[in-house]
Amino acid sequence: MTHPSQQQNALRAVTDQPLPLVVERLDVGYRSGGSKRPTGTVRDVSFQVGRGETVSLVGQSGSGKSTIARAVAGLLPANGVVTGGRVSVAGHEVAGFSRKLWRPLRGTTLGFVPQDPLSSLDPLQRVGVQIAQAVQVAGETPRSEVPARVVELLEHVGIRQAATRVRAYPHELSGGQLQRVLIAIAIAAGPKLLIADEPTSALDVTVQRRILDLLDGLREELGLGILFITHDLALAQERSDAIVVLQDGDVRESGAAEDVLLTPKHPYTIRLLSDSPASSPLRYRERIRSAAEHLRTEQRGETTSTAAVVEVAQVSKRYGRDTQSPLALDGASLALRPRSIHALVGESGSGKSTLARIVAGLTSFDEGAVTVAGRGLPRENPVANPFARDLQLVYQNPLSAVDPRFTVRQIIEEPLRIHGVRSAAERRRRVATILDQVALPTSALGRRAREVSGGQRQRVALARTLILAPSVLVLDEPTSALDVSVQAQIVELLLDLRDEHALSYLFISHDLGLIRQIADEVTVLSSGRVVESGPASAALDHPQHEYTRELLDAVPRFDVARLDPSRFEAVG
Structure with a gap:
């Protein structure tokens, strides 16, 4: 005692x-x-x-x-x-x-876990070597015991088959695994x-x-x-x-x-x-319902075609020639309706981005069929998007999709040059029009992509894709790296553009709070297979598949019922 x-x-x-x-x-x-x-x-x-x-x-x-x-x-x-x-x-x-x-x-x-693992780890060194360097900083582990300590740390942060993973290079690990490696490095010396x-x-x-x-x-x-x-x-x-x-x-x-x-x-x-989807769960719902009702009214009057603008039918894709390697997509199907927002959700590695790149005509596929605006996509490996005037892809990171030497004007103009718009005056006219639509100041035109804010970069990416007046946008995590206020601005802009130009969106996101607000339909992917698909309200409020329930259970909960509404009324 x-x-x-x-x-x-x-x-x-x-x-x-x-x-x-x-x-x-x-x-x-x-x-x-x-x-x-x-x-x-x-x-x-x-x-x-x-x-x-x-x-x-x-x-x-x-x-x-x-x-x-x-x-x-x-x-x-x-x-x-x-x-x-x-x-x-x-x-x-x-x-x-x-x-x-x-x-x-x-x-x-002090230990530090940065946001971007790939830019924080040496791509030329195995992760085990990099963790070992952090272990040696403390000076408390004998040199002969460092390899065992490295494996112990990887196991401690939840990486399976740690003894094998120590020999992996950063590019061979998933985003979640890389983040765990950074945490292992950060705690190695007991901060x-x-x-x-x-x-x-x-x-x-x-x-x-x-x-x-x-x-x-x-x-x-x-x-x-x-x-x-x-x-x-x-x-x-x-x-x-x-x-x-x-x-x-x-x-x-x-x-x-x-x-x-x-x-x-x-x-x-x-x-x-x-501005936060979690704490304002009804922010966009009335607007989405209004747009859906307007579309149904048009369809009843037969003023708008009800045919899908994008149709994916039983598409399969395997990377590499080895028939034993796992399928990235396994018989995936979905249909994107006119002027609707169809969300594609699932964990990393579920096949979301692969499907997006196939729909955008940037990746080949092995089986099935893909139709864009009534025309079939070829299965073979594409040289470029064959239907760029109908469909454009908006990347998660705009910086990765543009030449860093280009000014904003050159970035937005480039699709016009590629598609043969030779008149400089016509290009300037179209750029001025699109700047106004995405609410970008003309002062940004002379800057490079790295010299504007994250929200402005996403607007530049939208302007570049809209300059050819497509009817479909494939949006791959367009708001994941933005703070809630900038995210709200971009979402409002997307809804405005959808209404103004009758656009259809295939929207990929891991933010299920946002998806719940803006999507008309949802397709849930797991290991390349569609496990659930249908109206967003049904799929997210009454999920039928265990995997969908697991995704929803992982969403951070905001106790909306306990918010003081009088505070919001005071601000208006």
Whole structure:
């Protein structure tokens, strides 16, 4: 039996330990154009993270979330500087630390999980080697035991067949596996604080849940303090003890997660909540119902054809020549109706993007048939989209689909050049028209894609696809990397364009909250097979297949019933 004095001493030892993170009146600025005086970006920010506690930073792009995280971690770019306040990481005052002073704290005191695994891992080194380097930082594991420790870490973060996976290169692992590798690296040396910068924004809901469950388990097991950066308010409510709401580098409100998000006080927080699909589940429903009723009225008057604009019939696709390799698609079928939004959902590897690329005429298929605007697609490997004037693909990452040397004007004009519009005056006229439709300022035309915001890049991608006046858009995760306010703007724009140009959308997304709001029909894919398909209300409200129920169960829950409606009425 433990003596009371021993219990008191143990309690005192825990409480006397410094907090994983204390931020007091932090100011951060960036120098630009050779100026020695930095421009303030983050001002007077204060919060703290306790042992075993998760604190979330939320806000729009440009609100200062990542700047704060990088200031805390000593990872500001060369032109970034802490101009005021203090940052204490596990008792170390680090605000003025040089790279040399930071070196012994990396891994052992602070771990960092970035958003994009592929840009954070060395593509030329096996993942086991990269984890081993993190293990050796702590200096507590004998060299002969490092390989076993690497396998143990991979098993700890939930990677199956860990002894085999240590020899894999990053490109050989899925997005969820890569994120787990980054977490293994971050916890290898037993840090006190873990910073997770949007670690799940590009992951499907089931993988996202596994990653977040893993972080929660590590937090409880290791007593980690976690600073979690996210634009997903449902995740913030579900996974955080406290929340700090940021706008333009200033704290608008902060406190316990439930207090901030269920009874918000600041108009900016209320606006974020109204833009979030999870907390505003009826935002687009009336508009979708109105459009559907309008279409049914037209069809009853026989003014509009009821034939599918895209029809996929029993399509199968296998990558590689080995007949024993698994099918990427196995007899998949769907029909996209005129002026409708048909959502394609499923986990990573379910075949969503493969089907999208087949429909867009960019990938061959082995069996079945695909019809676009009444014309059949050839099965053989295409050189280019044969029906580009009828159907265009909008990529998840606009930067990956354009020449980085091109200006925005050149990006939008390029399809016109490819399709033989030789008159410069006609190209300028069409670009000016499309800019107005997607609400892009003319000042953006001279910039390159990297020089405009994420929301503007997505508008550039839409302008480029709409310049040829197609009737169908295939949208592959068009809003997954955007914060809720920019996402709401893009969704509103898509609905406006759909109504104005009678467009039809095949919409791929892992955001089932958004799909529930905007989709007319849903097709659910699992391992290349369609497991459920039909009207969105039936498939998502009354799913018949266990896999669909599993996807829905993984969606972060926002307690909408407990929101204070008077707060929203006050803001209007």
